[in-house]
Amino acid sequence: MKSKAHRHEASFRDPSGFIFEDGGTVKRAINPIYFPVYQALCDNDFFAPLFKAKMLIPHVEEEQTPERIVLKPDQLDLMTYPYEWSFDQFKQAALLTLKLQNYALERGFSLKDASAYNVTFYKGRAIFIDTLSFDFYQKDQPWRAYKQFVMHFLSPLVLAHYHGAEVLKMMQNHIDGIPVSLVASLLPKRTKLSPTLYTNIHLLAKLEAKHNDEYKPKSRKMHLSKKALSNMIRSLYDYIDGLELKQQTEWGDYYNKTNYQPEAFSFKKQQIDHWISQRALKKVLDVGGNDGTFVRALSEDLDLAVVADIDHNAVALNYAQVKANKEHNILPLWFDVAQPSPGIGWVNQERSPILNRLSKWGPEVVLALAVIHHMTLSGNVPFEDSARFFAGLSPLLIIEFPKRKDSWVDSLLQRKREFINHFDHYHQEDFESAFAQYFETLEQVEIPGSKRILYLMKTRS
Amino acid sequence: MGYFSMMFLYFDPGLGAMLVQAIVAAAAGIILFSKNLMYKVKSFFGLTKPQEDGIDAMEFEQDEKQPNEEQSS
Numbered sequence: 001m002k003s004k005a006h007r008h009e010a011s012f013r014d015p016s017g018f019i020f021e022d023g024g025t026v027k028r029a030i031n032p033i034y035f036p037v038y039q040a041l042c043d044n045d046f047f048a049p050l051f052k053a054k055m056l057i058p059h060v061e062e063e064q065t066p067e068r069i070v071l072k073p074d075q076l077d078l079m080t081y082p083y084e085w086s087f088d089q090f091k092q093a094a095l096l097t098l099k100l101q102n103y104a105l106e107r108g109f110s111l112k113d114a115s116a117y118n119v120t121f122y123k124g125r126a127i128f129i130d131t132l133s134f135d136f137y138q139k140d141q142p143w144r145a146y147k148q149f150v151m152h153f154l155s156p157l158v159l160a161h162y163h164g165a166e167v168l169k170m171m172q173n174h175i176d177g178i179p180v181s182l183v184a185s186l187l188p189k190r191t192k193l194s195p196t197l198y199t200n201i202h203l204l205a206k207l208e209a210k211h212n213d214e215y216k217p218k219s220r221k222m223h224l225s226k227k228a229l230s231n232m233i234r235s236l237y238d239y240i241d242g243l244e245l246k247q248q249t250e251w252g253d254y255y256n257k258t259n260y261q262p263e264a265f266s267f268k269k270q271q272i273d274h275w276i277s278q279r280a281l282k283k284v285l286d287v288g289g290n291d292g293t294f295v296r297a298l299s300e301d302l303d304l305a306v307v308a309d310i311d312h313n314a315v316a317l318n319y320a321q322v323k324a325n326k327e328h329n330i331l332p333l334w335f336d337v338a339q340p341s342p343g344i345g346w347v348n349q350e351r352s353p354i355l356n357r358l359s360k361w362g363p364e365v366v367l368a369l370a371v372i373h374h375m376t377l378s379g380n381v382p383f384e385d386s387a388r389f390f391a392g393l394s395p396l397l398i399i400e401f402p403k404r405k406d407s408w409v410d411s412l413l414q415r416k417r418e419f420i421n422h423f424d425h426y427h428q429e430d431f432e433s434a435f436a437q438y439f440e441t442l443e444q445v446e447i448p449g450s451k452r453i454l455y456l457m458k459t460r461s
Numbered sequence: 462m463g464y465f466s467m468m469f470l471y472f473d474p475g476l477g478a479m480l481v482q483a484i485v486a487a488a489a490g491i492i493l494f495s496k497n498l499m500y501k502v503k504s505f506f507g508l509t510k511p512q513e514d515g516i517d518a519m520e521f522e523q524d525e526k527q528p529n530e531e532q533s534s
Contacts, residue, residue, distance in 0.1 A: 053519040095516075102516045146485075147478030195492055199485040207477030222479050228486035235489030237516040238496070 009349035014113070016132040017068075026076070027062070028131060030069040037109075037135055038069060044107055046134070055096060055103075057122065057129045071131060074122075077304050077331070078361040081351055082116040082156070083172040084334050084341055086316040087165045087245045088323075092126040093119040094153035098237045100128055101143070105230055110137040114149035116171065117351070123328040142224040143232070147208070150200055151177025154240065158197065159186060161243050165312040175345045180205040196239045245316075264450040268369070269297045271445060272398055275456050276300050276365065285363035285394060287337055288371035291317040292330055295367075306363065308335035337371065337389075338379040358393060365396040370452075373402045376426055377412040383425070383434030391438035397457040401431050406451040428453065 008026070011019035016034035020027055030038055041047060050056035063070040082090060096119055101111045112135040119126050143149075152171075155178040159167040163186070170178055184205035191197040272294065276284070282303040286295055289307035291314045298305075307330060309315050318332040333354075335341075341354040368390060375381045381389075390397050402409050404426055413420055432441070439457035446453055503509045514520075 049519065052521055055519070099516055103519075142479045142482040144474040144479075146482055147475040150478070195488045199481065199488045203484060204478060204481045207481045208475055209477070211476040211480065222483075224482050224486060228483070228490065231489040231493055232482060232486040234516055235492050238493075241514075 009346070010117070010351060012346070014130075014132060025072065028059070028071040028073060030071065030132065032067065034132055035069065038132075040136070041109065041134060046104075046107060046109065047131075050100070050103070050128075054123070054125060055100060055128060056131065057127055059131060073129070073131065076120060076122055076129070078306060078357055079120050080331065080333055080357075081120075081171075081341065081354075082152070083169050084354065085121070085168070086312060086319050086332060086334055087157070087160050087168065088316055089121065089126065089319050089332070090116075090153075090160075090168060091157060091240060091243060092323075094149075094157060094240050095237060096126045096128060097149065097153060098233055098240070101145075102230070102233050102237070104134055105137060105226065105233070108137050109134045110143065111135075111145050114145035114152060116152040116177070121331055124322045124326060124330065137226070140223050140225055142222050143229060146232075147180070147204070148177060149236075150180060150204060153177075154200060154236065155180065155183040157240060157243055158191075158201065159183060160245060162188060162191075165245055165316075172341060172344060175351065180208055196235065200236070261449050264447050264452070267447055267449075268400070268454065269294065271447075271454055272367065272369075273298050273300070275398060275443070279365075279396075281364040281396070283362065283364045284367060285358060285365070286367040286369070287335075287393075288368065288374070289318075290314045292321060292332065294369060295330060296321075302329050304329050304331060306331045306333055306358070306361070308333040308337075310334075310336045337375060338381065355392075363394045365398060366390055366394040368397065368399040370400055370402065370408075372399060372431070373406070373409045373412060373426075377409065377416070377423060383431050384437065387435040387438045391459045395459050397439060397455075397459075399435075399455050399457065400447075401428065401453045401455065403428055403451045403453065409451075 008019040008021065015031060016037075017028055017030040020029060047056065047059075051058040057073045057076075059071040059073040061069065062072045082093070085093065093116060097111070097114050101114070104110050111133050113130070113133055115130075118130040118133055119128055121127070122129075151174075156168050156171055159170070159178070180201060184202050187197065187201060192202055276298055277300045281300065284295060284298075284302055284305040286292070286305060286307045288309060289295060289305075290309055290311070292305070292307040295302065295305035295307055307315075307318055309318070309332075312334060315332045315334045318330070321327070322330050322332060335354060341351075343349055343353045343356070344351045372383075372386060375386050376383060390399070404410075404413075409426065413423060413426070416423055435441075435455075435457065437460075439459055441455055441457050443456040444453055500509060
């Protein structure tokens with residue numbers, strides 16, 4: 001099996017098949033053990049409506065031999081993981097999974113797993129990417145993937161509802177989802193009064209603890225009618241659909257809260273738009289892109305703009321706009337430049353680091369607007385290191401440098417108190433000479449009505 | 462070749478998690494029943510909003526065709 005040599009690092013858990021790369025194209029091989037299910041799915045025209053409704057990543061069958069079937073799915077630009085999603089993105093992924101389970105049940109199938117990694121964001125919406133997750137429904141059997149659904153979706157969402165969106169980052173530590181006993185202990189006591197949370201979390205945790213050591217699952221006959229199973233799925237759907245983050249109500253005019261002068265703001269927009277359309281750039285990574293205001297202001301018809309921000313509210317607001325306007329080419333990403341998501345899981349490669357995924361996707365230009373002072377003064381990252389970081393991402397960089405006299409810079413410097421002298425290097429000259437090691441400056445302009453400079457830079461070859 | 466149900470136990474579904482589903486489903490049944498009842502009462506008095514995106518909804522976007530139409534014209 002020569003293709004096994006190229007098997008994707010994340011694709012080893014399910015014996016039904018595996019993902020591999022064939023000359024840069026991601027494909028899915030199906031092993032003979034899964035042929036009967038795949039055939040039944042095809043015979044029942046299971047996939048086509050899901051493709052049409054954009055719930056499942058579309059594929060074409062490329063090869064069929066007695067040894068394997070090869071599917072070629074639509075190619076994703078950039079795979080994002082659960083700990084890089086805003087609360088609402090996470091919620092949409094959960095609802096999509098339940099919708100698919102409901103759809104499958106009605107057709108005599110069932111999801112055999114309910115991992116959050118089966119979902120990603122593609123063309124502005126949550127999409128299911130694991131085509132081999134469907135199995136035959138077994139009459140009157142409970143849902144095997146139920147616990148996985150609770151650990152991967154219900155638990156993080158409920159915890160975030162009570163404790164804030166930061167909790168979603170716990171997924172980075174728990175590749176198999178958040179342990180139910182932990183969730184049960186973290187939830188407020190009053191959640192025991194909620195029939196949904198009592199049964200799905202507290203009672204589940206209790207029964208799991210009780211039966212943890214039993215190794216004779218066959219001795220217990222478990223029986224759950226299809227109607228009961230369907231009720232369970234529907235009720236979970238309604239509950240998750242109604243979950244909200246408390247902080248989301250505080251949005252309002254998010255951008256107005258950040259202190260931009262209107263003239264400086266529109267100058268910046270026009271200048272960046274000019275540079276991007278002049279070069280017809282199609283793939284943009286906006287680091288510290290807030291709610292996506294800048295990429296939305298670009299006149300160039302972009303293939304994809306990945307808008308990364310450290311602030312959950314900004315990412316959430318960005319996704320709300322993507323959803324409301326049905327935008328296909330903006331991907332919101334919850335991203336901390338000083339602490340990008342690492343590689344996790346088996347040999348640290350099962351879920352790859354975000355920087356690897358970003359550079360593989362290959363943005364044609366990186367926008368770094370009003371971030372360098374945060375990197376340098378809040379993150380204490382030397383200019384040289386930030387220059388190397390940006391040079392590793394893309395051949396072009398549009399960077400905004402707030403001078404020492406900028407009010408934001410001043411406020412950041414004042415916070416250093418007696419250590420303020422350690423940041424004397426924060427000057428235009430130091431910035432330019434450090435970045436000159438990696439970049440040549442093609443153009444630079446002062447932003448009128450501000451103490452900031454915009455640079456267009458190109459990596460040195 | 463015969464196909465065996467859930468061919469490999471490739472992850473542990475959890476015995477407690479399999480057992481609890483009978484209770485979860487019973488609670489869900491009651492919640493859904495009371496919700497439906499409330500919905501019927503409300504709609505009798507004309508207080509309901511149309512539900513847009515339930516679990517059965519499948520949204521088929523129309524805008525996919527536009528680029529092709531532009532190309533052909």
